[in-house]
Amino acid sequence: MIVLGALNVNSSYNKNLYDFVNKEAKFNGVIDSVEKNENSYKYGFILKSANDTIIDEKVLLCFYENTNLELGRNIELNGEIIIPSENTNPLLFNYRRYLLGKNIEFQLIGKPKTIKTLDSNISLKYKLQRTFYKRVQTQFSNLKAQNANTIKGLILGASNNTDRVEYDKYKELGIAHILAISGLHIGIIAGFFIYILSIIGLKRKYNFFITLFILWVYGFLIAFPPSTLRALIMFTIIMVSKLSNKPYDFFNILSFSFIISLSINPFWIFSIGFQLSYIATASLGLILPKLKEYIYPYKSNLVDLFLTVLAVNVGIFPLQSLYFNEFPIYTFVSNILVLPIATINLILGFLNLASDIFVPILDLFLTIQSMIVDYIYKLPMRTFYLSSLKIGEIIAYYILVMVVLNIKSLQALGKSIKKALFVSLVFLLLMVSINSLKRSNLEIDFIDIGQGDSMLIKKDSTQYLIDTGGDVFGTFDVGEKILLPYLVKTGNRDIEGIIITHFDKDHYGALQSLINKISIDKVLVGSEIADLELKQKLKDANIPVAKLVKGSRITIDKDVSLHVVYPDKETRRSKIENNNSLVIILEAYNKKILFTGDIESSIEKELVSQGIEPVDILKVAHHGSQSSSTEEFIAMLSPQISVISVGRNNSYNHPSEEVIQRLHNYNTEIYRTDTMGLIKVKIDKKGMDISPYYGPLYREDIIKIADKYFETIVASILYILAAFLSVNEYNRLEDVQIEL
Incomplete structure (x- = not known):
């Protein structure tokens, strides 16, 4: 399929x-x-x-x-x-x-x-959908503006109907699923219609068929989002099973809907909503029953709701880490308080589509829902932040969850299996220990932030950031959209220092987006901060600002340090901001990397006259502009590798063909963020490695992937083999012991 x-x-x-x-x-x-x-x-x-x-x-x-x-x-x-x-x-x-x-x-x-x-x-399909959308718009027009948006989100989905600020509140409280059409909505609507039709006295068979018809028409009118289609398929099979008095298996139904969905569009597998929908549903089938066993005989609607929220959150925790990098602290309180009110509002909303006599009571309950959300949202420390888990960590997490939930079953296993599991655990711990003892190296990420510079330097638990990038034109926020998410997802939330080479927007503009979002110990600059708004934000956040000059040295550890080679104390501030750039050399394990900011030819000549030493890697000045990278400068540096941080199709025509040719003339290997994406440099005692990102994993060459993760693959195979052999050996010894 x-x-x-x-x-x-x-x-x-x-x-x-x-x-x-x-x-x-x-x-x-x-x-x-x-x-x-x-x-x-x-x-x-x-x-x-x-x-x-x-x-x-x-x-x-x-x-x-x-x-x-x-x-x-x-x-x-x-x-x-x-x-x-x-x-x-x-x-x-x-x-x-x-x-x-x-x-x-x-x-x-x-x-x-x-x-x-x-x-x-206009085709009948679009006529029906337009009529439904217009009905939703008109029937809720007499509600308060915020309440109208909320109920539209409940009925139509949040993407195009809910205020972004309001949606973010629901997201940070762990109740955004209320504003996404899912199994919750289908279950509420189905339960309501089944109940109403049963009161009328309709036979069970007709009751179910009419309810199913209403649900599928509703799905059609909202264009069948993946999570809605999943819920409709599962609900339909369950209803048919009940009508035919035949048993059904929850996971068979879930698997069937999964296969049907992917046969329609295999790319749904990459949809966050699709993944959340299926994993949340699977959690209700796998985790919830186990949790109920643990708290037996304590039962109540409140306990059931709490366990349901807990089961779903345990199940989707890795996805929370991978995609959102935060966990909502008040998710249990929010769901317990808001879900019952949202259920009433969804039912009232559907009734209001038939008649607007329900407007006053709907407005009241929506206001109550909004007040509860606003109250919880004002509480301190709404979320704690997470780094993105790796695939191996996600697998280990789910294995651990299954072990904890099935601990009683594991206790009932035979001694041989327990011994085998113990040996497997020892092997696993040994592998983890060996991996943690692997040699420490220095990493420099030349982050692709478009037309600008931003380099992350990482050594063990210490991180420095040289420049932040920032969009010169338009409304695209490089900090919010690229730099901050990258730092958070890669676990670099504690920055020792942010070095701003100079105050052009494409080098410091994204700094404001980082303040109060990550921990910044200090900001290091080469000249006075002229941006008064930035200056005030740093002051309000109690982030100290220090000045760097020629001779300043930052020691990261005994093997890694940064030292400034320009400008010195006597250098007068240039009217050309590019020439106020800090020039910094990173020294690590007998390798040198030169960070040049946006210096132009006049400063390069000055550095040449001072006898600047050759380097292994050059961060090419001013994005490869022809105003920099002079013949004399490149000749003296003689870099093995040159990295150009530059935006795609930029209006400046950077990098200059003349500069590219000049670099080629000196046999330097060129890496560019506009064609390669992020460029990662690793340096340790054994040497240096540079690897461009190029693009998402599914586009990478399988041989390169195998080579990149060779040690992990070999270790995993050895672990599985050792575990398998130990299980067989303990079973054999157990059999021998029984025979004796």
């Missing part, structure tokens, strides 16, 4: 669209879904043709100015096809994969002034 789904998805992607990538053309098609936010208008667009070439593929139609296109509208417009971006730093959000989960491979950047409506004929 999954293979058929993969073939289905592959066939739905029209290879002809690649002919239109980065080219303007005329397109026509149908608006399939609508999504609006503050900065853009986005539409699911069933593309019918491009320049009269038949296409028939869904794309994401994007506008960056006001447009008002209705669902089902047939339009023609000019635009440009682009391929969605992937993450260029490990662990960060992969937009392309996210869109593939929606069965979308391309974006279409549209030109609003070229839009033409082709005809007014």
